[in-house]
Amino acid sequence: AQKITQTQPGMFVQEKEAVTLDCTYDTSDPSYGLFWYKQPSSGEMIFLIYQGSYDQQNATEGRYSLNFQKARKSANLVISASQLGDSAMYFCAMRERPGNTPLVFGKGTRLSVIA
C-alpha cells in the first residue's frame, strides 16, 4: 500500500527566503509519480510540480523545485524567494503507475510567509 508522510504540520518563512517542505513516500511499485499541490485559503487545489520515478533530473517550475532522493524515498518541495502569496497549505501526493491510478495525499503542511 502506498503512503505519503508530511511531518511538518506548520512552517514559517521570512519573505524572500527559501523554504523546504518535507515529503516521504512508501511504495513497492517501481513506476510512480510524485506531485505537489497548493491550497490557498480560498480552497482550490492548484497543481505545482510533478516528478516521475524514472526522471533523471529534479523537476523545476519557476520558483518551485522538487528535491527527489529516490533511495531515501523523499520528494521535498523547495520554494525559492518566498512571497506573501505563497502562504497556503501544501500537499504532497503520489500516483503509482502515473496516469493509471488515483492520487494519494499526505496530511499537508501549512506554510506562513512573514513580511
Added chain:
Amino acid sequence: DAGVIQSPRHEVTEMGQEVTLRCKPISGHDYLFWYRQTMMRGLELLIYFNNNVPIDDSGMPEDRFSAKMPNASFSTLKIQPSEPRDSAVYFCASSFHAEAFFGQGTRLTVV
C-alpha cells in the same frame, strides 16, 4: 479550456435530504476522481472512473453515496439521505497524463 467545473460551489441542506454534486471534467481527460476533504481525515478518495467506467469505489463511505458518469463530460455524486457527518468539501479532479487537475470544490453543509 475552462478547467474542471463543479457545481454548486456551496450547498446547505437539511439532514435526510438528497444532495447531488456535479462535475464537468476537462475535455479529453480519461480519468475522473471524486475526493472528500475534512479537517479530521484530510483528502480521501471516494471513487474514480476511467473512460466513464467506475474503477474503484472502495472509498465510498456507505450505500448512501453513489456516483455516476453517464458520458465523458459529466459526473455526479449523490448522497441520499444526507447526514451532518457528510459535511465536507467535495472535489472532482480529472487527468489524462500523470497530473490531475481539480475543480473548485463543493462545500457541503448538512444541518
